[in-house]
Amino acid sequence: MINIPATIRISLRALRVNKMRSALTMLGIIIGVSAVITMLAVGTGARQRIGEQMASIGSNLLMVLPGSTTSGGVRMGAGTQPTLSTGDADAIQKECLSVMYVAPVLSGVAQVIYGNQNWSTGITGTTTNMLYVRDWPLSAGRPFTDEEMRSASKVCLLGQTVVDNLFGGINPIGQIIRIKNVPFTVIGVLDAKGQDPGGHDQDDTVYVPVTTAQKKLFGTAFPGMVRIIMVKAKSADDLASAEKEIAELLRQRHHTGQKQDDDFTVRNLTQMMQAAEQSTKVMTLLLGAIASVSLLVGGIGIMNIMLVSVTERTREIGIRMAIGAKTWDIRLQFIIEALTLSMIGGVVGIIIGISSSEVVSLIFEWPTVISPVSIILSFGFSGFVGIFFGFYPAYKASLLDPIEALRYE
Amino acid sequence: MALIETQNINKIYSLGDVEVNALKDVSLTIEKGEFIAIMGPSGSGKSTFMNVLGCLDKPTSGIYLLEGIDVAHMNRDELAAIRNKKLGFVFQGFNLLPRTSAMENVELPMLYDGLPAGERKEKAMAAMAVVGLAGREDHHPNQLSGGQQQRVAIARALVNNAPIILADEPTGNLDTKTSIEIMELFVRLNEESHITIILVTHEKDIAEFSRRRIFFRDGVVVSDELSGKA
Numbered sequence: 239m240i241n242i243p244a245t246i247r248i249s250l251r252a253l254r255v256n257k258m259r260s261a262l263t264m265l266g267i268i269i270g271v272s273a274v275i276t277m278l279a280v281g282t283g284a285r286q287r288i289g290e291q292m293a294s295i296g297s298n299l300l301m302v303l304p305g306s307t308t309s310g311g312v313r314m315g316a317g318t319q320p321t322l323s324t325g326d327a328d329a330i331q332k333e334c335l336s337v338m339y340v341a342p343v344l345s346g347v348a349q350v351i352y353g354n355q356n357w358s359t360g361i362t363g364t365t366t367n368m369l370y371v372r373d374w375p376l377s378a379g380r381p382f383t384d385e386e387m388r389s390a391s392k393v394c395l396l397g398q399t400v401v402d403n404l405f406g407g408i409n410p411i412g413q414i415i416r417i418k419n420v421p422f423t424v425i426g427v428l429d430a431k432g433q434d435p436g437g438h439d440q441d442d443t444v445y446v447p448v449t450t451a452q453k454k455l456f457g458t459a460f461p462g463m464v465r466i467i468m469v470k471a472k473s474a475d476d477l478a479s480a481e482k483e484i485a486e487l488l489r490q491r492h493h494t495g496q497k498q499d500d501d502f503t504v505r506n507l508t509q510m511m512q513a514a515e516q517s518t519k520v521m522t523l524l525l526g527a528i529a530s531v532s533l534l535v536g537g538i539g540i541m542n543i544m545l546v547s548v549t550e551r552t553r554e555i556g557i558r559m560a561i562g563a564k565t566w567d568i569r570l571q572f573i574i575e576a577l578t579l580s581m582i583g584g585v586v587g588i589i590i591g592i593s594s595s596e597v598v599s600l601i602f603e604w605p606t607v608i609s610p611v612s613i614i615l616s617f618g619f620s621g622f623v624g625i626f627f628g629f630y631p632a633y634k635a636s637l638l639d640p641i642e643a644l645r646y647e
Numbered sequence: 648m649a650l651i652e653t654q655n656i657n658k659i660y661s662l663g664d665v666e667v668n669a670l671k672d673v674s675l676t677i678e679k680g681e682f683i684a685i686m687g688p689s690g691s692g693k694s695t696f697m698n699v700l701g702c703l704d705k706p707t708s709g710i711y712l713l714e715g716i717d718v719a720h721m722n723r724d725e726l727a728a729i730r731n732k733k734l735g736f737v738f739q740g741f742n743l744l745p746r747t748s749a750m751e752n753v754e755l756p757m758l759y760d761g762l763p764a765g766e767r768k769e770k771a772m773a774a775m776a777v778v779g780l781a782g783r784e785d786h787h788p789n790q791l792s793g794g795q796q797q798r799v800a801i802a803r804a805l806v807n808n809a810p811i812i813l814a815d816e817p818t819g820n821l822d823t824k825t826s827i828e829i830m831e832l833f834v835r836l837n838e839e840s841h842i843t844i845i846l847v848t849h850e851k852d853i854a855e856f857s858r859r860r861i862f863f864r865d866g867v868v869v870s871d872e873l874s875g876k877a
Contacts, residue, residue, distance in 0.1 A: 251746075
C-alpha cells in the first residue's frame with residue numbers, strides 16, 4: 239500500500255531543501271534536452287526544405303542527356319553534340335511501357351522584351367507534357383494546343399519571376415513579348431514553384447513549343463534535335479525498368495553497336511534527390527546523437543547527486559524503515575526525486591530548445607522545424623533518464639540495513 | 648497468550664574469523680501491559696535483544712512469537728509492516744526527520760500505513776495532545792527542546808496505536824528533570840492506555856520507573872526480577 243501523493247510530497251520537500259543542488263542537477267538535463275530539441279529542429283528543417291524542393295522538381299523523374307560521341311576515333315565531351323531528337327522523345331513515349339510522360343527540352347538563354355521592360359531568362363522549348371512531367375500547373379491561361387505544337391506557333395507560357403519583372407501589375411495573358419526579336423503571344427502563366435535544390439529560381443523561365451524553339455529561336459545545324467528529354471515514370475517502382483527500356487530503345491534508334499558506348503546518359507533525378515534527403519537524414523540523426531550524449535551526461539549527473547543524497551540521508555532512511563517504510567516506499571521516494579529533477583529539467587529544456595531553434599533560424603536563416611514528436615520524445619526521454627539513473631541510488635537506499643542506517647552519523 | 652514470547656533466541660555475528668555470540672538461548676515471556684527495563688553493561692546483548700524485539704534484526708536461531716505470530720522468519724517488507732502496526736520506537740537521539748514539522752513527523756507511520764490525509768491529521772493532532780505538545784504541531788525539530796523532541800518521537804510511536812513501545816535509552820540525551828518528565832509520560836501511557844513499554848537503560852534511577860527489570864550479561868539473562876514501583 240504505497241501512498242503515492244504523500245511520497246511525491248516527501249520527494250519534493252527533499253528537493254526544495256537543497257535548491258542550489260537541485261538546480262545544478264537539472265542544468266545537465268536542461269542542456270541535454272534543449273540541445274536535442276535544437277539539433278532535431280535544425281536537421282528536420284533541412285530535411286523539410288529538401289523535401290519541398292524535391293516535390294517542386296516533380297516525382298519519378300528521369301533525365302535523358304546527350305552523351306559523348308566518337309567522331310573518327312576522337313571522343314567528344316559529353317553533351318557537346320546533340321544526339322537526342324524529338325523523334326527519340328516520341329518513341330520513348332510510345333514504346334516504353336514504364337513511362338508516363340515524356341517532354342523534350344531545347345533550351346537557351348535570351349533577352350525577353352515587353353514594352354520598355356526587358357529581362358534575360360532561360361527559354362525552354364518543350365511540349366505541354368512538360369507540365370505533367372514537372373507536376374507544374376498553370377496559375378492562369380491555357381497550355382499549348384496540339385495545333386500550336388504542330389505549326390510552331392509563336393506562343394509562350396511565363397514563369398512567375400518573368401511576369402513580375404516584365405509586367406509589374408499588368409495581366410500578361412494575351413500580351414505580346416519579344417524573344418530574340420520574335421514576337422510571342424503570352425497564353426499562360428506557370429504557378430510559382432520557388433527554388434530547386436541547387437538554389438536556382440525555377441520561376442525564372444519561359445516555355446515555348448519545342449517546334450518553335452527549333453525553328454525560330456535556337457535553330458541548329460541538326461534540325462529536330464533537343465538538348466534533354468525529361469521522362470516521368472509511372473511510379474517510383476517503375477523508374478528502374480523505365481531507365482532500362484529507354485536505354486535499350488535509344489541504343490536501337492541510334493544504331494549503337496554491341497561494343498560502342500551509349501551516346502546518351504539516363505539520370506535518375508529522384509534517386510539523386512533521395513540521396514540528398516538521405517544524407518540530411520543521417521545529419522539529423524548525427525546531430526541528435528551528439529545532443530543525446532549531453533542528455534546522457536545530465537542523467538549521470540542526476541545519478542551522482544542521488545547517490546550523494548542517499549548517503550547523506552542514510553539516517554533518514556533508517557528512521558523511515560524503522561517506522562514501517564517498505565522496500566518500495568523508499569525506492570519510490572528516490573525515484574520520484576530523480577524523476578522530478580529530470581522532468582522539470584525536461585520542461586525547461588524544451589522551452590529553451592524551442593527558443594534557441596527560433597534564434598538559429600533568425601540568425602542563420604536556416605529553416606528549423608520543431609515537431610511535436612521531438613518534444614514528446616525528449617520529454618519522454620528525460621523522464622526515462624530520471625527513472626533509469628534514479629533507480630540505482632533508490633535501489634541502494636532500499637537495501638540499507640535499518641540498524642546500521644539508524645546508527646549512521 | 649503472551650504478547651511477546653522468545654524461545655532459545657541466539658544471535659551470532661561473524662566478524663571475519665571471529666564469531667560473536669551476542670545472544671545465547673534467550674527465552675523470555677512478556678505479557679501485555681508490562682513495563683520492563685532491560686539493563687546490562689555495554690556489550691551484554693541488550694541492544695541486540697532490543698533490535699530483535701523491534702523486528703529490525705532477525706535472530707540466528709530460535710523462535711520469536713509476537714502476539715502468537717512467528718516473526719523470526721518474515722521477509723523485509725513483512726517485518727516493516729509489523730514495525731509499522733505493532734511497534735513504536737523511541738530512540739536516544741530522538742531520530743526525528745530534520746526540516747520537517749512535528750506534525751509531519753508524527754504523521755509518518757500513518758503515511759506508510761496508507762491512511763488518508765484527513766484521518767492522518769486527526770490522529771496526529773490527538774497524539775500530539777497526549778504527549779502535551781498541542782499547539783506545537785508546526786514547529787520543526789530544531790525549534791524544539793530535547794524533551795519536546797522526545798515527546799514528538801513518543802507521539803510518533805503512539806500514533807498507529809501500537810501495543811508495544813520500544814525505547815532505547817530514551818533519556819540518554821536529556822537532563823534529569825526532563826528525564827523524569829519523559830519517564831512519567833511513559834508511566835502514564837502504560838497505566839492509562841495499557842501500552843507495553845520496554846526500555847533499555849543503564850541508569851538505575853530510570854529503571855526504577857519500571858515494574859520488571861531484566862539484566863543481561865554476555866548475551867544471557869542473568870536476572871529477571873519483578874518489583875513494586877519505588
